[in-house]
Amino acid sequence: MSISAAAAPVNASAPVALIIGAGSHIGRAALSQLQAQQPDWEIVAIARHADALPAGPGIRALTTDHSDASLQAIAAQLADVRGRVQRVILCLGVLHNERLRPEKRLEDLQSDTVLEYLRINAVLPALWLKTLLPLLTGPVACSVAVLSARVGSIADNRKGGWYGYRASKAALNMLLQTTAIEYGRRAPNVSLLAYHPGTVDTPLSAPFHRSVPEGVLLQPEQTAACLLTQMDLPGTPGTARFVDYAGESVPW
Ligand SMILES: NC(=O)c1ccc[n+]([C@@H]2O[C@H](COP(=O)([O-])OP(=O)(O)OC[C@H]3O[C@@H](n4cnc5c(N)ncnc54)[C@H](OP(=O)(O)O)[C@@H]3O)[C@@H](O)[C@H]2O)c1
Numbered sequence: 525m526s527i528s529a530a531a532a533p534v535n536a537s538a539p540v541a542l543i544i545g546a547g548s549h550i551g552r553a554a555l556s557q558l559q560a561q562q563p564d565w566e567i568v569a570i571a572r573h574a575d576a577l578p579a580g581p582g583i584r585a586l587t588t589d590h591s592d593a594s595l596q597a598i599a600a601q602l603a604d605v606r607g608r609v610q611r612v613i614l615c616l617g618v619l620h621n622e623r624l625r626p627e628k629r630l631e632d633l634q635s636d637t638v639l640e641y642l643r644i645n646a647v648l649p650a651l652w653l654k655t656l657l658p659l660l661t662g663p664v665a666c667s668v669a670v671l672s673a674r675v676g677s678i679a680d681n682r683k684g685g686w687y688g689y690r691a692s693k694a695a696l697n698m699l700l701q702t703t704a705i706e707y708g709r710r711a712p713n714v715s716l717l718a719y720h721p722g723t724v725d726t727p728l729s730a731p732f733h734r735s736v737p738e739g740v741l742l743q744p745e746q747t748a749a750c751l752l753t754q755m756d757l758p759g760t761p762g763t764a765r766f767v768d769y770a771g772e773s774v775p776w
Contacts, residue, residue: 715759
């Protein structure tokens, strides 16, 4: 279930930004920059653990376990933001944890780990897009970004490996584009973006930094600034964009 970890008084007519997976280092950087750019906006930060959530004026902090019941409870709690949401950033994603290690070769493939990648990286963001639809639709232009990854590009896959993570980000991209087609009919005010943040200095990528060429690793603040710039650009109803931190299109 969802609980309100910290509730600060907000202006009931203020534009709203939702950061889902707000414990993410990229998400936190985006949140800070949004706050600095738009001090009058309300920011709703949603994460699994209260201690990962920011607090302060203009921030509504909610916890979730990403279950259907929790998503429904949060949608009910957020009924008042309907028609005010201008930015949504879906940050959640996993590359490694106590159960998951990116596979190097076919012999590493296991059904439970591939399914776990798909559940967290693709299915949960799609369920959030389903849950948010009634809150986003309306006359106010709204930009929604999911944190994808270039390794989810089928056309760009020349190195192989990382089966589960790659497949989950490719699935995320397909779910996003399919959602964009339906949002195009039901919420044409919403534009959808799959964002490749680059290789970023966060816990998600930390075990793999040794193989990153010098000068390539980005800080969360750098890629968050690029993400917010991309989100400011107008989208085309009925189609999602897939772009990277340099603003270049990534092939699906
Ligand atoms: N760092 C990179 O180099 C890089 C490169 C390409 C793409 N990305 C993508 O960028 C996004 C943000 O990653 P980050 O680099 O900021 O890493 P991070 O700081 O480690 O954040 C991880 C995010 O994933 C969520 N998460 C982790 N395990 C989860 C689980 N079991 N169930 C639900 N949510 C879970 C966290 O949720 P809480 O907020 O609830 O803690 C948090 O939002 C991810 O989608 C990642 O795939 C990152």
